[in-house]
Amino acid sequence: MGNTKRRTISRRDFIKAAGIGAVAAGAGPTIIIPRRSYGAGKTLKILQWNHFVPGYDKWFNNTYTKEWGAKNGMEVIVDNIGLAGINARAAAEVSAQKGHDLFMFLWPPPDFEDQVIDHKEIYQECEKKYGKPIDLAVKSTYNPKTKKYYGFSDSYVPDPINYRKDLWGDVGMVKGPDTWDDMRVGGAKIKKKHGIPVGVGLSAEIDTGMAMRAIMYSHGASVQDEEGNLVLNSKQTLESIKFVKALFEEAMTPEVLAWDASSNNRAMLAGKVSTVLNAISVTRTAENEKMPIGDNILVTKAAKGPVRRIGLEHVMDVYVIWKFAENIEGAKKFLVDYIGNFQKGFLASEFYNFPCFPKTVPDINKLIAHDPKSNPPDKYAVLSDVLDWATNVGYPGYANAAIAEVFSTWVLNTMFAKAAVGAETPEAALAQAEAACKRIWAKWQERKMI
Amino acid sequence: MTKHTQSLADNERWLGRVMIAPAIVYIVALVGFPFFLALFYSVSNITVGSTETSFIGLENFRHLLHNRTFLRALRNTFVFAFVSQALVLVLAKTLALSLLKDFRGKWVVRLLILLPWVAPISLGSIGWLWILDSVYSVINWTGRALGIFGPATWPIWLGQPTLAMASIITVHVWRLLPLATVILLGGLTSIPQDIHDAAAVDGAGFWRHNFQITIPLVLPIMLVAMLFGVVFAFTDMIVIYVLTRGGPYDTTQVLASLAFFTGIDGGDLAAGAAIALFLFPVLAVSAILMLRLARRTEVT
Known part of the structure; x- marks a missing residue:
């Protein structure tokens, strides 16, 4: 021990070692990790949500895109993110001017119009090959003011009413609520008799946004008219707010004020609510998990209001191709080919995604009338005329930038919730929402986007 | 080694500059640049999808002062920050004093107290989301099983404004408590034992000892811990984002x-930038004042 010479590190040694370390850290990865070979072909990067039906992601990520990539000499990389992170991710990609070649929103994104290519060519090519797209798709991806298609929609998801047949049968409505007034009266009876409330969301999330618009539209109210003028402040809107207040007070509980997008699924499957407005994800989950309650949940079309029977799409798949995408041509080709193969997508999604080009799934009514998973097998047959009662966000006009901002800042959700709980009078809640909308409209009009 | 490197290694003045440069670059790139960008955004009409933007002066700030949601969020921010900090300080002091004592299993207790801090906050908040869930709340189920909640009692923790605010404050306190405890524990252990002994000999009781010595x-x-906590409470949103998303109807928005x-x-x-920067002047002045106060009261 006595011979051991303790070596001290001099400043010079330290700097030398630190310098070598820094160079190694910087250069190391490029030596150790081999670069991806681009010689074999281009890469197509796709970003989309984690589908409610896990089997769809499995098929899309591992089968369809791999086969398509092999056929077209491209490596397809699919990234999936949660629904709540879509807008933030889009903002980040735009800010960096770098990201995915195909980016999928679950709602119309007209506020990104300046950042995306005109998708007209894709619609034209698809129309030539697969027939006309549905009006819902066009209204959700086209800006009539600038004459630009700011996105491309492959599919939409119906938003029927999911109801408990035992509970509704018990109050004499075996086929579930047919009108919004049935929902209020029948829902109140069920709540009184069984202590189980109606579950229509009243919080800052997408399902509430759709449900509140369905109530407004069915009462003859809307945020804008066909030409895109702000018409929120109307007698009809006030009536729809008063209706939601009555529905909340008579047939619901405050739990709907705390909901996120999947709370209504959980509440329905836990037997805690009698009715929800949702896609078929509720019943599909019950079927896939073999939950006994599944057979007791049926679906019916959107409720009729005093003016019309109308509902929303539950979600709207809208792909965009950024102007800064590195593989624009590949992305365009992918979308056109995907529409050609949509029958497979429809089946992989277990009838969750309905086609925007109806001819691509010609036997859709037969398929949904004979579902091998559901009990009864024709549980989803009620969706055969979905296009007669499903409309877009922004009805009766197009989904424009102002409509998108009103939607994503939950202006209407908050308006209805405040009035429902009595935090504001219906008139005051409407006045506040209108003030918010006026500012949004002024902003987008100044930008000549609406 | 080259002549140039040799001269750099021997030059105190330049070596200091070179060694501090990475930290400065880091701060400028990740704090300074975004801050000045946010300043610019707040006086512009930029949107996430826009390619053009123009200067509109203080219009965004003027609009905020007439926005009820903003005013509510401003009030909530102060309530959230001060209530949570008051609770954190009292609880952290109590915990730190307890942890000063020797007892069996002290290290396990210390580990448990530190867990909320070392676990990812998003994960912790998701755990709380389930604890406070409207259907599956473990608090409600336990309360009902124990007979504390009657058949008609089922608190909606995140769906009623007062309960929702109390919930987010509770989770925030749970999250910040470990850091504050560790900081205070460090402070307490640095007090020389002879000061405590002298106070004991002079007959100081617990409260006098606590308020006049400790x-x-x-x-x-403590001021440093409070500064961290206040800045955190004013600028952080993860707990609210995960638990309430500002709801019900914007009542927990900060x-x-x-x-x-x-x-x-x-x-x-x-x-968004105008909202984020609204309190910057207040926060900056508070931080400076607190740091000055901390320096003045420093015991040397």
Whole structure:
């Protein structure tokens, strides 16, 4: 021990070692990790949500895109993110001017119009090959003011009413609520008799946004008219707010004020609510998990209001191709080919995604009338005329930038919730929402986007 | 080694500059640049999807002063920050004093107290989301099983404004408590034992000892802990984002969450930046004052 010479590190040694370390850290990865070979072909990067039906992601990520990539000499990389992170991710990609070649929103994104290519060519090519797209798709991806298609929609998801047949049968409505007034009266009876409330969301999330618009539209109210003028402040809107207040007070509980997008699924499957407005994800989950309650949940079309029977799409798949995408041509080709193969997508999604080009799934009514998973097998047959009662966000006009901002800042959700709980009078809640909308409209009009 | 490197290694002045440069570059790139960008955004009409933007002066700030949601968020921010900090300080002091004592299993207790801090906050908040869930709340089920909640009692923790605010404050306190405890514990252990012994000999009781000896001596470090906590409470939004998303009907919105929902989710970057920067002058002045106070009261 006595011979051991303790070596001290001099400043010079330290700097030398630190310098070598820094160079190694910087250069190391490029030596150790081999670069991806681009010689074999281009890469197509796709970003989309984690589908409610896990089997769809499995098929899309591992089968369809791999086969398509092999056929077209491209490596397809699919990234999936949660629904709540879509807008933030889009903002980040735009800010960096770098990201995915195909980016999928679950709602119309007209506020990104300046950042995306005109998708007209894709619609034209698809129309030539697969027939006309549905009006819902066009209204959700086209800006009539600038004459630009700011996105491309492959599919939409119906938003029927999911109801408990035992509970509704018990109050004499075996086929579930047919009108919004049935929902209020029948829902109140069920709540009184069984202590189980109606579950229509009243919080800052997408399902509430759709449900509140369905109530407004069915009462003859809307945020804008066909030409895109702000018409929120109307007698009809006030009536729809008063209706939601009555529905909340008579047939619901405050739990709907705390909901996120999947709370209504959980509440329905836990037997805690009698009715929800949702896609078929509720019943599909019950079927896939073999939950006994599944057979007791049926679906019916959107409720009729005093003016019309109308509902929303539950979600709207809208792909965009950024102007800064590195593989624009590949992305365009992918979308056109995907529409050609949509029958497979429809089946992989277990009838969750309905086609925007109806001819691509010609036997859709037969398929949904004979579902091998559901009990009864024709549980989803009620969706055969979905296009007669499903409309877009922004009805009766197009989904424009102002409509998108009103939607994503939950202006209407908050308006209805405040009035429902009595935090504001219906008139005051409407006045506040209108003030918010006026500012949004002024902003987008100044930008000549609406 | 080259002649140039040799001269750099021997030159105190230049070596200091070179060695501090990475930290400065880091701060300028990740704090300074975004800050000045946010300043610019707040006086512009930029949106997330826009390619052009123009200067609109203080219009965004003027609009905020007439926005009820913003005013509510401003009030909530102060309530959230001060209530949570008051609770954190009292609880952290109590915990730190307890942890000063020797007892069996002390290290396990220390580990448990530190867990909320070392676990990812998003994960912790998701755990709380389930604890406070409207259907599956473990608090409600336990309360009912124990007969504390009657058949008609089922608190909706995140769906009623007062309960929702109390919930987010509770989770925030749970999260910040470990850091504050560790900081205070560090301060307490640095007080020389002979001061405590002298106080004991002079007959000082618990409260006199606490208020006239311990607190004055740990005040500088308490102020640092409080500064961290206040800045955190004013600028953080993860707990609110995960638990309530500002609801029910915007009653738990704070400036940080409102800025995110307006600027990123809503696409109005300019308004989002204005909301985020609204309290910057107040925070900056508070931070300077607290640091000065901490320095003045420092015991040397």
